[in-house]
Amino acid sequence: MLDAPAARADQIRDLQYWLTDYGFSEAWKTTRGAGVTVAVIDSGVNGSVVELNGVVTGGTDVSGLGSANGQTPVAGDDDDGEHGTLVGSLLAGRGTGDGTGLIGVAPEASILAVSVAFGSTRSAVSNDDQIAQGIRWAVDNGADVINMSLTRNTLYWPKSWDDAFLYAFENDVVVVAAAGNRGSGTTEVGAPATIPGVLAVGGVDRNKTASFDASSQGITIAVSAPSEKLVGVMPDSTYVQWDGTSAAAPIVSGLVALVRSAYPNLDAAGVINRVIATANANGQTVPSPIYGNGLIDAAAAVTRYVAPATGATPTELLTEWITLHRRAEIEVVPTEVPVAEAPAAAAEDPALPAQNVLTAWLPSQLTLTYISLPLAVLVGFGILVTLFGIGAVRYLKRIRRNPKDFAPS
Template sequence: MTRRVRLARAALATLLLVGALTPALSAGPTGSAAAAPRAGVPAPHGASSDSIRSREYWLDADGIRSAWTTTRGAGVTIAVIDTGIDGTVAELRGAVTGGTDFSGLGAANGQTPVGEDNGHATMVASLAAGRGTGSNSGVIGVAPEASLLSISVGFGAGARDSDAQIAEAVTWAVDHGAKVINMSLTRNTLDWPTSWDTAFLYAEDHDVVVVAAAGNRGSGTDEVGAPATMPGVLAVAGVTQSGVASGQASAQGITLGVAAPSENLVGVIPGGGYVLWDGTSGAAPIVAGVVALVRAAHPELKAPDVINRILATAHDKGPAGPDALYGHGIVDAAAAVRDDVPHVAANPLGDLHEWVRVNRRATPAPAPEGSITVPAPVDSTPVIAQPSDPVGVLLPSIPLLQLVGVPVLIVLLLLFALGGLVVGAVVQFRSLRRTG
């Protein structure tokens, strides 16, 4: 069964990863295999490390190499919530400084890859913060001096509830120093569980930028799903090597923040070796790396300003303003690090606190399983009609007093009384005439 087929079947699970492999450039630390020819990428035969580095076209196309003259991400920690990073491969040796497992399947330090597509996290990590294998060899990440936390989660047979895993993983990442969280996965639904409200609010309140992949049409995600639909999350779309929205390795949606390369990506796999791959699983860590560069260059900035820098300096591809294919445009690392960008008072991608206040307040708490809801008793005491008071209808109400004033009412009452006396006198006079 190919990895593409396995990913398609994984769409039936609650959460799925959003990257797809093409044939390996190298079968392992010592072996090699020829990759199938692709548009714009020659088929390698026993690809050398130098040819691996030369495939990272985004380093120049997206201003990353230029940004390195200012910063390479030192001092910033990126948490990778994924299948678990193999920190022993050459490009990631020393980069992974901590981790844990929430799947129930991995190692305590989170560095044992889990699941059927267990190479996914290592590929993601290499794009975010790979060190390379030399000055011009091996895969180098966008922020090659940033640190990584490996948080392993698992989906499918034997794993714990995936929604719970994600909520716990986000909270753990915040508590262990992450300033950026990368999530190259999708729930494949627009909505998310309330447990994610709590976890993502915790990240927001602790000044952490969450980056999430949009998903891929090629693996069944036509529309952006959570966590990329959540307010405040930096959702990443995918583009081709020529900078056009990817037809298969991206998804569309109004919550997109920016776009980054998602095709013809080269990544490191567990045990060593390289693969070409497609998917917003790769676009997301490119942007997460840019976030790390901005945070390293501007440590005084809070998360809303960091996100705003990335949005404001992106190259707009569609009509003016954000759109459902590119968000605010294609990320530009050099501009995000160096340009003058005005301060913002709030996250330009929305406020999760406000969303929760508006959208969760009317949601009734679920009744315990097996319980019976008893309706409130209705008062059956009959209502007794009160007799009308003929005097009461003559007395002015407070609104009437406010409307016409006390003096006018006195005059009216006097006229009414005088009229009564006149009528009485006339009746008495007529009575006297009939009897006189």
């Protein structure tokens, strides 16, 4: 959500309250994100603006509407494609001079620009497939972190994302995703922020209170970060203030970059654990569906002692979810041909699988559905009718013997 244009370059630093309020200025005494690459899967990051000169080191377009380097803004049906550049500038902008212009929270990190077409009806590739392709490209091209300032506005995601996100996790990539905004119609956290293993980001206002319009709620939120009155750079080099977890997410992605730079031997699970373990509860009861585990603290995340992570890894979390929730979607497989009807050569031919004698007699999904269950219902109904008949006969005999026992009171 864009607000009025911000001030000139020489006044921008004064508007960047999150640099001090969330410990980034202090964290820079330890690291500024050097050596870490963050993929921004968004509408394209324009590396020609001054703050992003030299920041975008690679890119691609998966929408069919952008440029090969991912730096041309890809317009949606309702926007001009400025979103990705705003995100990139908050994450890794380098200013315009000494103390002027916008500086990102990880100003020495590099960006891979992966352009997608948000909600555009012009692309021949579905939005879901674009995301899956973008993740794989980012992993194959050296991303240490993937920022996803986007949402499907649903809790669930397509199967194609299962493999794509697992691919990222298996290659030790930290994926950060925005929770979504109530003001934009997302009342509860939507995918990809609902995917197990993803670092989901909620938003707070300038007073560190949960943002009503610029953040949704949900139990998958891991941490919260500022999501109101944030400054970003547009593709035409102008500045704007904007709200939303789309802006909070790159601040957390930048923090992840700082941690990965300060602790290069720490795996993705350890990095996520450090970000969560050093979050500030700020007087709230956490974890909660509003604040997650609390507000990020950049200085603590890169300096404080944190015990090693002991929980499940992102790969394990998503694998378990897939095992539990995708199993109901298994296709019905016809029963194998009974052994007696199979050609004799089948069991003797090494090119064919050996027939299991028990298989022909065990119930399959088809026999259970169309034969066994209806038959069981029919037999059960017959038993009930029989029992009812026996009871009726006994009842009539009893009346004949003792008619006073059944008279009106």
